Amino acid sequence: MSHAVRYRVSMPRPHSHLLEVEATFPAGPDVLDAMLPVWTPGSYLVREFARHVQELSAVSPEGTPLPVRRVDKRTWRVQAGGRAVTLRYRVYANELTVRTSHLDGTHAFFNGACVFLYTEATRDVEHHVTVDPPQGWRAFCALDEREGAFVARDYDTLVDSPFEVGPHTPLTFIAAGVPHEVVVWGDTVPDAERLCSDLQRICESQARMYGGLPVSRYLFLIYLTDKGRGGLEHQASTALLFPRAGLSSSRGWEDLLTLAAHEYFHLWNIKRVKPxxxxxxxxxxxxxxxxxxxxxxxxxxxxxxxxxxxxxxxxxxxxxxxxxxxxxxxxxxxxxxxxxxxxxxxxxxxxxxxxxxxxxxxxxxxxxxxxxxxxxxxxxxxxxxxxxxxxxxxxxxxxxxxxxxxxxxxxxxxxxxxxxxxxxxxxxxxxxxxxxxxxxxxxxHVGLEPCFRPRESANDKGGTPPPKGKAGEGRPKGWLGLTTKGSSTVAIVLEGSPAQEAGLYVEDDVVALDGWKVDGAGLLGRCEDRRPGETVRVTVFRRDRLLEVPVVLGQKPAEAVWLARVERPTDAQKTAFQAWLGAPWDEAPGPT
The missing domain is CATH 1.10.390.10 (Neutral Protease Domain 2)
Structure with missing residues (x-):
């Protein structure tokens, strides 16, 4: 009898967001404790995946129902009597992040920690997964396939190998002699050939650093959504969540590439070399x-x-x-x-x-x-x-x-x-x-020095010198020290800020400044037009009560940073810059 743990995942009703799972464990102890992880590697938060498991039952190889009860938040205890056990259960999958699982009428995506129950006794044996997709759908996973099943050498490998199931046509390329697949959900990539070419160059640059790749194949899973950005690394794959609108700009494309480069570098740094x-x-x-x-x-x-x-x-x-x-x-x-x-x-x-x-x-x-x-x-x-x-x-x-x-x-x-x-x-x-x-x-050492200036606006990310020729350039700006969300709600009050000292609170709803109606952006902008030391009157609703809070404005801090090249670089600094970034000194940013 096989000692492997075997799973079958079906999705006959995608609109229900319910994955149908069978997990068969080989004969073992009289009492079998089947568990689900509370977190998934690479995402350091207890997410309580077991809360999405429902309708679990257990049967013997002959189909006889076996007694089963839940003993804690993540564990089900089966009276197995030393026989093999098949567990049948459903998993609610309606959270589209790289750390969780999502099933709807367009696809299924699932991480192993969300779906596959395990036992400590069988954790180190092979785990086989058969996927029953709807008609026209296909399963993608970095695991090798054998006799119609995806095969993981142990449970840790299974947990580290997410599945994507859908009517996808993958993109492919070779990097450092290794085949790579790219599966995209949510929209089409505006330039698939460019995406593969750019990913290939990034993968090969990393392979050169280490002298080759530690995998025989690799899978990129890319989820294009209306919002959200993130990635999760795996042993031979990654899942990337990215806003589709970002692909239409050069900065957005650059951001996708840095995200992909980040998760790919984890092939070494955390997946194989780990704490x-x-x-x-x-x-x-x-x-x-x-x-x-x-x-x-x-x-x-x-x-x-x-x-x-x-x-x-x-x-x-x-x-x-x-x-x-x-x-x-x-x-x-x-x-x-x-x-x-x-x-x-x-x-x-x-x-x-x-x-x-x-x-x-x-x-x-x-x-x-x-x-x-x-x-x-x-x-x-x-x-x-x-x-x-x-x-x-x-x-x-x-x-x-x-x-x-x-x-x-x-x-x-x-x-x-x-x-x-x-x-x-x-x-x-x-x-x-x-x-x-x-x-x-x-x-x-590389001929650079950090410079500081106040941020021009909430959208100012720094990295560049202050714009030249602006009216009021050099005049100190008034500073309130808070951020807003939505149209006018206070989201964050910074430590030691004038807003905190005056008694403005998170969730205050901003109504007016000095008696004139403003929204959140207008509040901050008008305060910056004032001088440090001036008093402004901020009117807010706090738990439905109208309040006026006087605030003495501070001076906007110089927290935007850019790196400028020194005015008189030595030859050693120029050489060091070249060694660091592989570019001549002429490509360094301008002087302060």
Whole structure:
């Protein structure tokens, strides 16, 4: 008798959003505990997937009903009597994100953690999945197929292999000798040939860094929607969610490429080289590590860098985007409250559960991790006279831990110091374990210096110098220190801002400024037209009560950052810039 666990997934009524699942477990103990994960690898939040399971029953190989009861939120206990057991159940799938599952009349997408019950006793055996699609639909998955079923060597591999089922015609290309498929749902790509060509160049640039790819085939699943953006990495595939409207602009196309580059780089960085704290995955609860900054932050640093290395982004544009990242960091007061190491550790309750206070109390390990990774790269380049860089650190980690054994909590720091040929403990202490502002002096190694200015508007991402020739240029702007959502509702009140000191609250509904009707955008714009120190009267509805709140405006902070080249660069700085971005000094941004 086969020792494999076998599943059959059907979707006979797509409009119901219900996946029909059969899970057959081989003969084993008298009592079988079948469980569903509470989270999925790569997304560090307990999502309670079992809440979508319904109508579960159990039968013997002869079809005899077996006693089954639910013992906790994710576990069903079957009186198996040592026999094989088939569980039949339905899974409600109506959440279109890269971390969940979605079934409707156009397709089915599902992650294994949402759908496939497992037992600890059979976790390491083969898991086979047969998909029964509606007529005209086809199943796509990165797993190999055998005798009509997709085969995973163990449950972890199955969980890391999402399925897409639909009437799709895949795009294909070869990168580094490996076949790649691209399946798109939600709309057609305006230029499929260009998409494949650009993805190929990005994949090959990453393969060159590591000396080849760790997979025999790869699958891109792309979901084009009206809103939303995100990705989730897997062992031999990725799911990308992207707004379809973004594909019509060069910036949007660039953003899709950086998203794809990010998830593809996880082939090495987190999928095969991962924190030891995640080995093996504990699907029952949170898995804590302080290293997410290194595995997500450094991947965020490299996603732009690989688009640049693939020749799909200019050096100047790359530096602009890095300035935008610096701006996002300096626009987050939480950087002065939470350390980067802590941000990694408590992602489960902070990063993935943001609220109106999150900007004041937390920092993203993606965001600050990207900046720290850029600084670390430049620190190593400076220490080794550009002989070594962060690439060498990641290759060293791949060499030592690419077998999946896991990187110890101090492993990244140790590898970086080894490659740099010097003790980088002071750098890491400041960057990871304090809330001090980061030291940007190392940008001078490549002839750049950070410059600061007030943001021109809420849509100003920074990255560029202030526009020239504007009326009132150089005049200090009044600052309220809040953001709005919808037309007029206060969304965030920043720590230490005039709005906070005066007593404006989140969810206040803005009505007027100094007696004149305004919406949220008008409120902020008119305050910027005033001078710091002036008092304005903000009228709001708070829980249906009309209030007038006097606010003494502050000075708008200089939190927009751009990187300018130094005015008199040395030959060494020009050479270092070339080594870093593969472009001559002439392509660096202009002087301050």
């Amino acid at each position: 030891r704290a995640l080995v093996p995955f504990d699907y029952s609860q949170e898995n804590y590590t302080s290293l997410l900054w290194a595995f997500e932050g450094s991947t965020a640093y490299y996603d732009n860098l690989f688009v640049r290395r693939a020749g799909l982004m200019s050096a100047q544009r790359y530096v602009t985007r890095l300035g935008e990242t610096l701006t996002a960091l300096h626009s987050t007061p939480g950087r002065r409250v939470q350390t980067l190491a802590e941000a990694s550790l408590v992602a489960w309750v902070k990063h993935y559960r943001p609220d109106e206070h999150s900007p004041n109390s937390a920092i993203s390990y993606y965001l600050k991790g990207e900046v720290v990774s850029a600084l670390l790269d430049l620190e190593i380049r400076r220490a080794t006279h550009d002989v070594k860089c962060l690439d060498d650190v990641l290759r060293l980690l791949w060499q030592r831990y690419g077998d999946g054994s896991g990187v110890p909590e101090d492993g990244v720091e140790a590898a970086a110091s080894e490659v740099a040929g010097m003790d980088l403990t002071p750098f890491f202490e400041r960057a990871l374990r304090t809330t001090e502002e980061l030291d940007y002096g190392v940008f001078a």
